[in-house]
Amino acid sequence: MASSWIDGDPVKSDDIVIVGASESENIGIVPDVSAMGLAIDSALRALDDAGLTPQDVDGIAGTMHPAELALQLGTRPRYVDGTNVGGCSYMLHVRHAVAALRTGMASTVVIMHGESGRSRVGVPMMSMDMTAAPGQFERIYGVAGTFSMFTLPVMAYLNKYGLDESALAEVSVAQSKWAAQQPRALRQKIVTVDDVLNSSMIAWPFRVLECCPLTDGGGSLVLTTAARAADMDLKFAPVLVAGTGELVEGAGSSFMEDLTSFRAFRESSAEAFRSAEMTVDDIDHLMIYDAYAHLPLYGLEDLGFVGKGEAAEFIKSGATSPGGSLPMNTNGGGIMYTHTGMYGMFALQEAVRQMRGTSPAQVDGVQTSFVQGVGGMFAAAGSVILRKQ
Amino acid sequence: MSGKSVPSATPETRQYWEHTAQNEVWMPKCEQHGWVFPPRPHCPTCGTRPLAWQQLSGKGTIASFIISHRAGVGYQDEVPYFIIIVDTAEGPRMVGNLYGVPVTPESVTIGMPVEVFFEDREGVHVPQWRPVGSTVTL
Secondary structure, three states, rough: OOOOOOOOOEEEEEEEEEEEEEEOOOOOOOOOOOHHHHHHHHHHHHHHHOOOOOOHHOEEEEEEOOHHHHHHHHHOOOOOOOOOOOOOOHHHHHHHHHHHHHHEEEEEEEEEEEEOOOOOOOOHHHHHOOOOHHHHHHHHHOOHHHHHOOOEEEOHHHHHOOOOHHHHHHHHHHHHHHHOOOOOOOOOOOOOOHHHHHHOOOEEEEEEHHOOOHHHHHHHHEEHHHHHHHHOOOOOOOEEEEEEEEEEOOOOOHOOOOOOOOOHHHHHHHHHHHHHHOOHHHOEEEEEEEEOHHHHHHHHHHHHHHHOOHHHHHHHHHOOOOOOOOEEEOHHHHHHHOOOOOOOHHHHHHHHHHOOOOOOOOOOOOOOOEEEEEEEOOOOEEEEEEEEE | OOOOOOOOOOOOHHHHHHOOOOOEEEEEEEOHHHHHHOOOOOOOOOOOOOOOEEOOOOEEEEEEEEEOOOOOOOOOOOOOEEEEEEEEEEOOOEOOEEEOOOOOHHHHHOOOOOEEEEEEEOOOHHHHHHEEOOOOOO
């Protein structure tokens, strides 16, 4: 096993702030806007938070074609980041933007997401690379979607800790209590363990209420230096990017080092804590990317909030629910709120809302938020720690 | 003809599929760092290349599984069906389907011994799994 990358100086980011953050006007089912249209709509709204226009933008990031993004937004960026490692790419974009802003490669970076996952408006033909390792050695076995591959390691996890199907159901139950407070959530109904276990089977042990729905939506962030932010006419107090981390483990859920713990979660989060000079005790609010209900279980343990095998009981106890000690996935998560395909941007948006004090499910007194993303199917991870200024 | 996906070999993986055509599982192995899967022409730990290929026993145990209730390409007539991860006796993990038991969660335990057999897809032999002692074929 290769040793950890965690040595040397961390990427410090105590002077980079988020001055703009917005989702597209509509999310969920949006058949009248293209994927690009959703991205640009959210970018203009995020820029408006800071009184900026496209002409003020000299850095862009996104998973869509960067040159097309630049043209559509109307900027000629001198900094471009097209990193695409799946749904956590936006966490990596934040981390890279911090480095770019600190070194003067850019002064104002816009990170954009737009996806028409449900309505498929303005979406290029999907091409699955069947010659890549997952194509040759996983997908040929009747993998119908991410729900039958991303989920595959879960029984190793449940078996190791003597857990049953209800451990997954409790994740959806807890998150539904947050979603009920979110008017923009696709699924807003509070559900019980029985509701979840009786919902239609997708890939045993996963029921439909433990799987993300497919939706449309956009979201953007605007980052700049604290010094520049001080001269801007901001609608909301800037939110500090206190720490970041990333790790790529490699494509394919069967190729992960340990089926019961995700190395990329462990190392990207450790780097974020280290660069923020924080520990789990400093975190008031948590977002863990939940394309499927097992991810918050892996995440809570791999980030160090609970011990190995303790996440299910922690969630069942109400600790992550409204009124609990560690509010988690307060937008309802990808499973309840929205999941365009690459959900990471929406986890970041909710974290910014909590720091601004503007979430419909606002938690009183939160000063810090940890946002953990996953990309591909246990392929990559990105972490961002935000702090209220 | 089921219409299941036929693996697309690359020059770097062709030997794997040439060996499965003989109903055998072979993988590259680094003398220092062990088996390399998915197959690559070099050792991902030390970079040594080329690597010699060696045969695996075709035995293993179930490391994890799901039961898919949605059909993947060509699996329309098999729903629901197992997708499993196998810890081979030699170590490398392989994905496959499990045949020869009723398709229920109760049929499978983590650690259950399985052995490989081969499914012919347009002349390409795809490794599949069944309980040790089962004679099920496709």
